[in-house]
Amino acid sequence: MNCGEGIDTRLIEELFINLDPIQAGGRLSADAMKAVLAYGDGYSVCDNCEKPFRLDCIKKPPLARFHDELAKFLNMDIARLVPGARRGFQAVADTVVGKGDPVLLTAFSHYTEFLSVEQAGGVPHEVPANDANIITADAVASRIEEVTRSAGKTPALLYVEEVDYQYGNLHPVQDIARVAHQYDIPVLCNGAYTIGIMPVDGKDIGADFLVGSGHKSMAAPAPSGVLATTSEWADTLFRTTQVKGDITGRTFGVKEVEMMGCTLMGVTSMGMMASFPHVRERVKQYDQHLSRCNRIVDALCSIEGTQVMSEYPRKHPLTRMNTTGSFDKAAKTNKKKGFFLISALRERGITGIIAGSTKVWKFNPYGITEEQARYVADMFLEIAREEGLPVKSG
């Protein structure tokens, strides 16, 4: 079934339980689907744009209120919509990082965090993870000392991921921010995997800048995200244009330089806003989502030779597994080789694990129901038994 010439209709979410590690939190709510239908046209939110002509000031649809509510939701002073978390990193780096400035990132920083430093002319330095794949405040303190000695100045910015994309581990951002602030280093907390998934309190964790992803974790269309900051940084980060055309004399009102004026002018902001009430509710039920994840992890770990590589019990549903001693052994004798696992899962209506992976792979069951979690756990065990892998009873 096509939805346009040569464009297949995507039915993945309707036909399968999708465990894709980056797709789970971005699945649209039914209200977001409705908003997408009604606001799909290009500049659809601009029908009632009035002075001062800026996205965050539009009252109908209620984008101005949405911006205020987003800031409150994150316990920050001000928030802006951005086209993906990466554009938030870019705006912050461009504001606080100068040419040649050292910048601290972590062993788990996303490539777009690095690119934002590169674009601003900064020099990236990584904070290593410990043996448990956690970034500690002590490691941050050591790196600040080392980098300050070698660069001759303190880092201009510290990026820290609240939950990382490799292990889905929860890092002690509050402790890390406290250390950074002792050296007067502003902290950008990357909440791409947490904002919209679990409760996040920006001021409590000490974030100067808080960045989230709409399409990764806020049940919104791509590209969407949020950039929030404190009143201390608001005027700098969201500074308005001062430029003037030298022939025409034109000026550009209150457009914000780092936002390039307006950001999400249609379906993305509307999808994000329509999902927001659901997102606000679902973070309150985070424990239920975690318990569903732990149910699946427990089932997997009952298959002999299987290990969970992420911290356990899970504090976030994005999880890295090692099945070298179980499913990978089965792959050696199965005629489908490494593709047997995804094939067996798809036959059972489950998808989202990288095709061909039977050693180390990630999954994310966020947002599935209790019944679906039970089903996924049962199906992993069924596949293991079918392959003759020993399963511990329990």
Add this chain to the structure above:
Amino acid sequence: MSRRAAEAVFQGLFLLSDIRGILRETAPLHQLSAEQKANTAKSLEKLEKQISILREELVS
């Protein structure tokens, strides 16, 4: 201008979106609970009403 027809189109699409949501919640077996069945039945009933409006407004 038929505002009634335009609204019926969107109302119909929204009702179908609710059903789409139920497909997602119950994938892959699509075994609906009693409550989900009742909600789906209600959506379908309302959808038929919207289709009737469209017939009245646009083709009769």
